[in-house]
Amino acid sequence: MERIKELSIKIFWLIFRILWVTLNNLYCIPIYVLSILFLTPVYLTSPQMFFKIEETFFTWMLAMVSCWCYTAGYQIAESGDSLDECLDKTILYMPNHQSTADVPFLMNIFTSRFGYSGRVMWLMDKVFKFTNFGVVSWIHDDFFIQAGKETRDQSLIELRSHLKRVFVQKTRNCLVLFPEGGFLRKRKAVSQQFAKKKDLPLLEHVTVPRTGALDVIMDEIGPRGKTANSSHISKIVDVTIAYPEGKPLDLQNIISGYRPPCVTHVHYRIFDADSVPTNSEELFKWMVKLYEEKEKMLEEFYKTGEFPYKMYTPTGSPPKMLKLCPHQYALGHVLFILGNVLLYMAYSSLFK
Template identity: 25%
Template sequence: MNLVNSLKGLFFYLFLTIAALFTLIFAFTPAASLIFIHRKFHFRVCSFIIGHFLLVITCLLEDFLNIRVVITGDELTKPNVRSIILLNHRTRLDWMYIWMLQSRFKLLDQLKIALKSEIKRIPIIGWGCYHNGFLFLHRQWKKDQDEMKKTIEYYKSSQTPVSLLIFPEGTNLHNKTKLKSNTYASKQATFNRPYEYCLHPHTTGFTYLLKTMRSNDIIDTVDDITIGYEGEISVTELDLLKGHFPKIIHFHIKRYDVNELPKEDEQVSEWLKKCWDEKENRLEEFYTTYQFDFPSKRFRNHRTETNVQVERRLALLVLIIFIIFWSYCFVAYTLVKLYVLAIVIFQSIVQIIINVDDQRPADHRQD
């Protein structure tokens, strides 16, 4: 069984790489040129492309790797809601698993993610994230502050609803980070207790982000989502390659209207800490009962699940046809070969510029 799962994990990564490469070269790059014509249209086309791509990945996760999803708490069905999504960072793959949740509320098109700046340097994957307006953080406060401001202004100029996923813990949970987090938190005046199931949140980035999105009038809600795993936990990408897949992923949602949150920075910081204290309690109970809420409150709409299944399988079929078509064109036509070569050169130059920009000195690290 481990060998079968390992082969599944290998195929998953191979297909993900191939699909990302074809999407970048034959979809994202042509769409990127639209920014010189119409910024809003460019943003929406790129968001549509990434939404379709992420839907395909959910098909692989659910229908190929057989990962099930359980959702409890508030619904995210109100259309065009602009939000910050808060998620505990249990593994390095949480940001991928949440696509399965977002697909059920048709929010993949508007999902943006705050990622470590190192990901921007990864060929293919990093390029795609960069084209799609993801927020890259260096964990150096001056650079991150400037990056947040610039990205939020870009979102506003696009005139398109955005849901920005952030991880206030800064990194994923394991023994070393847990010890470091509890040690740091114990030195703070507001320290309550050491955490076992999550890390203490960094508040500076969230406080600034919330204030900036408020001032630009591009936020309606803050969605606090707690993720829990049943079965094996794939902590790193290598675990998934080894065939260690979670059996069921649980999501619990608490949606807050942005007007419910305090206005002052210090109070916002305390709100986030209280939110994470509740999350620690929620996770402690979850890993005893393996449910966030009573079964009767779980979303079990058979029609919705069927529709989502059909949509993600259709998206996979379309992408496979897309890959086959452009593979044939690449083999058959010299012009397409030259186009691919030009794109590779162009993206390489962009990557060099990105790396140089990332090496600029910054002032202070984030708390």
């Protein structure tokens, strides 16, 4: 009888969360889109003011996604170099990529530094453009990469142009790049075949990083980049996401809250961009070494259950729970719901 009761509660919670997240999308995304459209005249008179307003709206949108993780009990423990000490710099974030939960967790990290997430530019697969959140990213001017060998070169050309037009002109101060170019489970076999062919280390917990996009980024907006009068990238943050027991959460878990609450470790290693090789071949070697070290950290974590935060950062901080603000989430929901109420009132008075 007790088991039936527990199962009933779990099913009720699952259904409630799915309905809540669905409703959350319905009252947040349309208001974001309509608000930006309504404010388009501001762009004609003051583009920079328009960009700042859009960044504020985008910050609140990311907070809504972060709220899903928070209410499901999926926590983050940060370790390694101090991210907060370099937030005033222009940063390139390079996380390993395991599942669809990686992006929401990064949103958690950015959201906890209030006002920061609006100035992030994301590089993501073009498929994401056609999801419910895709229109938000499109308006925010994130960059969508077309996967596949046939379109890779063209994507890199478009990325170069996008960095000039968006990252520089909109004065973004952080860029997110997933060097592996796809999820671990999807790329692992191909990565290991490539490693054998090129006599590279065989990796189990990460894949051999791709450096085409990184080459373009460093060439265009790196310390010695071609684009003039820009805020060049000065720090590179290597981000290691380590899920408990090596079993990644995914977006379905975050939406449904089906998997029990757990702690995911996120480890930072911060490098001066000036110290990174500029030659393409040397840059690839540097990245392979970085991912070989990432592999060893993850292997140790999966064996012991404790993240080896001092393995490559002897002065790094031990794991510390990321603090999120429930009041920020509550205020966000109130603002978006109020926006819907005002929109309904305006619509009713217009067509009375």
